[in-house]
Amino acid sequence: MTDLSMPQAQTRSQSATGKIALRWLLYVLLGLFALYYLMPLFVMLTTSLKSLEEIRTGSLISLPREVSFDAWKTAWSGACTGIQCEGLRPYFWNSVLIAVPAVFLSTLIGALNGYVVAQWRFKGANIIFSLMLFGCFIPFQVVLLPMARLLGMMGIAGTIPGLIFVHVIYGLGFTTLFFRNYYVTIPSELTKAARVDGAGFLRIFWSIFMPLSLPIIVVTVIWQFTQIWNDFLFGVSFSQAGTQPVTVALNNIVNSTTGVKEYNVDMAAAIIAGLPTLLVYVVAGKYFIRGLTAGSVKG
Amino acid sequence: MAPILDIQNLYKNYGATEILKDINISIEPGDFLVLVGPSGCGKSTLLNCIAGLEPITGGTLSIGGKDMTHVSPKDRDIAMVFQSYALYPTMSVAKNITFGMKVRGVDAATQEAKLKDVAALLQIEPLLNRRPSQLSGGQRQRVAMGRALVRDPKLFLFDEPLSNLDAKLRVEMRTEIKKLHQTLDASIVYVTHDQIEAMTLATKIVVLKGGIVQQIGSPAEIYNNPANLFVADFMGSPAMNLIPAQASNSGSGTQISIARETGETLVLNDARGLSLPQDVILGLRPEDIAEAGFRAGAGVQEAACMIDMVEPAGADTYVVSELGGKQVTARLHAETSAQAGQMLNLAFDMSKVSYFAKETGERLN
Numbered sequence: 001m002t003d004l005s006m007p008q009a010q011t012r013s014q015s016a017t018g019k020i021a022l023r024w025l026l027y028v029l030l031g032l033f034a035l036y037y038l039m040p041l042f043v044m045l046t047t048s049l050k051s052l053e054e055i056r057t058g059s060l061i062s063l064p065r066e067v068s069f070d071a072w073k074t075a076w077s078g079a080c081t082g083i084q085c086e087g088l089r090p091y092f093w094n095s096v097l098i099a100v101p102a103v104f105l106s107t108l109i110g111a112l113n114g115y116v117v118a119q120w121r122f123k124g125a126n127i128i129f130s131l132m133l134f135g136c137f138i139p140f141q142v143v144l145l146p147m148a149r150l151l152g153m154m155g156i157a158g159t160i161p162g163l164i165f166v167h168v169i170y171g172l173g174f175t176t177l178f179f180r181n182y183y184v185t186i187p188s189e190l191t192k193a194a195r196v197d198g199a200g201f202l203r204i205f206w207s208i209f210m211p212l213s214l215p216i217i218v219v220t221v222i223w224q225f226t227q228i229w230n231d232f233l234f235g236v237s238f239s240q241a242g243t244q245p246v247t248v249a250l251n252n253i254v255n256s257t258t259g260v261k262e263y264n265v266d267m268a269a270a271i272i273a274g275l276p277t278l279l280v281y282v283v284a285g286k287y288f289i290r291g292l293t294a295g296s297v298k299g
Numbered sequence: 300m301a302p303i304l305d306i307q308n309l310y311k312n313y314g315a316t317e318i319l320k321d322i323n324i325s326i327e328p329g330d331f332l333v334l335v336g337p338s339g340c341g342k343s344t345l346l347n348c349i350a351g352l353e354p355i356t357g358g359t360l361s362i363g364g365k366d367m368t369h370v371s372p373k374d375r376d377i378a379m380v381f382q383s384y385a386l387y388p389t390m391s392v393a394k395n396i397t398f399g400m401k402v403r404g405v406d407a408a409t410q411e412a413k414l415k416d417v418a419a420l421l422q423i424e425p426l427l428n429r430r431p432s433q434l435s436g437g438q439r440q441r442v443a444m445g446r447a448l449v450r451d452p453k454l455f456l457f458d459e460p461l462s463n464l465d466a467k468l469r470v471e472m473r474t475e476i477k478k479l480h481q482t483l484d485a486s487i488v489y490v491t492h493d494q495i496e497a498m499t500l501a502t503k504i505v506v507l508k509g510g511i512v513q514q515i516g517s518p519a520e521i522y523n524n525p526a527n528l529f530v531a532d533f534m535g536s537p538a539m540n541l542i543p544a545q546a547s548n549s550g551s552g553t554q555i556s557i558a559r560e561t562g563e564t565l566v567l568n569d570a571r572g573l574s575l576p577q578d579v580i581l582g583l584r585p586e587d588i589a590e591a592g593f594r595a596g597a598g599v600q601e602a603a604c605m606i607d608m609v610e611p612a613g614a615d616t617y618v619v620s621e622l623g624g625k626q627v628t629a630r631l632h633a634e635t636s637a638q639a640g641q642m643l644n645l646a647f648d649m650s651k652v653s654y655f656a657k658e659t660g661e662r663l664n
């Protein structure tokens with residue numbers, strides 16, 4: 001009996017070792033990929049901490065011999081964007097002033113739109129929703145000229161409110177889609193019950209739908225914040241000196257060099273410009289996945 | 300007394316599709332009206348029309364003597380219980396129940412008092428701080444009823460409230476709803492596709508099919524005198540036997556001949572002095588066919604029938620025999636000696652028979 005069971009036990013342990021080996025291979029591969037993807041960030045970080053002298057003489061991937069935050073200081077408050085040399089700081093605040101209200105407004109209006117389209121079915125609701133969806137797929141370049149004209153007519157061309165307006169309008173397609181798809185999973189009987197209870201259109205929205213919406217609000221906020229913060233085309237088209245967002249300023253810093261190219265400043269500026277979106281992902285990332293996969297609400 | 304709910308010539312269309320046609324219903328205070336019919340017959344749409352959640356295409360509707368045809372749901376003085384309960388998921392049970400009062404601006408003390416009353420009545424006090432997702436089906440059902448009761452409305456509307464519960468709980472809650480109706484003396488409109496629910500709860504039943512009212516009446520009327528073949532077939536379980544037969548009128552009554560595949564034609568006599576056309580459908584409930592000797596009365600007639608199947612159901616035993624090309628069910632006592640494949644003398648209570656026209660399906664007697 002023992003003789004017979006031996007080979008079996010052996011194959012079993014063999015297959016177990018095989019499984020472990022495979023698993024390790026997988027981890028190693030994944031680790032390599034992670035390193036590969038993190039490489040640019042590593043180069044950016046180390047370069048931003050080196051002095052120009054060291055960049056010129058050292059290797060691209062070596063660690064800084066001497067850590068110096070001078071480049072960061074310059075990028076934040078001293079680098080030249082064209083003729084001005086105030087660093088990224090004023091433009092960073094421009095971006096905040098554009099992104100925060102634009103994210104808030106587009107999320108709020110998107111929620112209301114989604115609520116109407118999903119729960120208050122009126123004649124033509126589907127057509128309106130399809131048209132809004134169509135707005136998600138219009139290339140931004142197409143609308144630059146008409147939008148410039150419209151902003152001019154409204155008297156907000158080149159201003160921060162003008163940029164907020166543009167971002168709210170072009171965010172609505174996506175935000176409406178997000179909220180609509182979330183709200184169609186909520187049984188319409190909920191709205192009916194609230195109507196019999198005496199609640200009106202806005203009351204039902206605030207008291208019943210909004211408290212249910214946290215996951216989809218997080219998704220929308222992350223999506224919109226990333227879109228608006230990272231936007232370059234609208235920023236460069238519809239701003240003027242003093243209202244440019246950080247992305248445009250970054251471009252100007254990198255492109256307007258006199259003499260030696262200050263790689264360390266460029267790298268520091270790029271990281272600064274990218275930090276807020278990174279931060280949003282780190283803080284709310286787990287809700288992002290949860291919200292995207294959020295299904296029906298149990299009554 | 301003025302009717303609590305009065306619907307006249309109500310029509311409802313969705314585009315070109317007629318969903319409800321010429322509905323006329325009127326109920327008195329304290330009535331328990333059940334709208335019953337197969338799925339898609341328009342019963343839930345009718346309830347939504349009464350609630351004001353769906354606008355009506357034509358006709359008028361009044362609640363408590365006031366015209367409500369174009370009034371919004373919140374001003375109709377109604378409360379509604381939904382099939383999915385529709386509890387507000389982010390609110391506690393207490394908040395669910397008081398939400399309507401809060402919206403209407405009832406003061407906090409009154410809200411608290413009413414909440415306490417209703418919670419005691421429905422025995423849900425320990426649940427008041429829970430969320431709907433933490434409740435079982437039966438508990439959610441109670442909370443949904445609590446939300447309706449706290450309003451103390453002129454009219455309660457129930458939209459298939461028991462269909463999401465398991466069989467045992469459904470019977471329990473059915474009894475409870477009936478008790479509640481008796482204690483509160485409330486006026487209720489109740490939608491169901493379950494004819495047993497309709498029979499047990501209603502003081503008045505409306506049978507709907509294809510958006511048209513088939514019959515309105517008390518449960519007994521609907522059960523004993525169905526207005527047409529649809530009602531006869533739909534109400535009652537097991538269903539009424541509907542047997543094609545030939546009638547010939549004579550002085551001493553009506554001769555009813557039923558063809559049989561095996562054996563001679565079954566001839567029965569209805570002495571009620573009816574005047575029937577030749578081709579009729581004879582309707583007889585299973586309990587009106589008994590084993591010979593177990594049923595007495597003027598109209599009872601016995602005949603030997605071939606038993607095809609015996610189905611003991613505990614309290615009763617059902618036997619099936621072929622008559623007029625139909626499987627006819629008879630309800631016998633539990634200790635019957637009936638055996639499949641053998642002849643048995645069955646007693647037909649001819650005083651209970653309904654006759655329907657073969658072409659139109661309308662009742663003839």
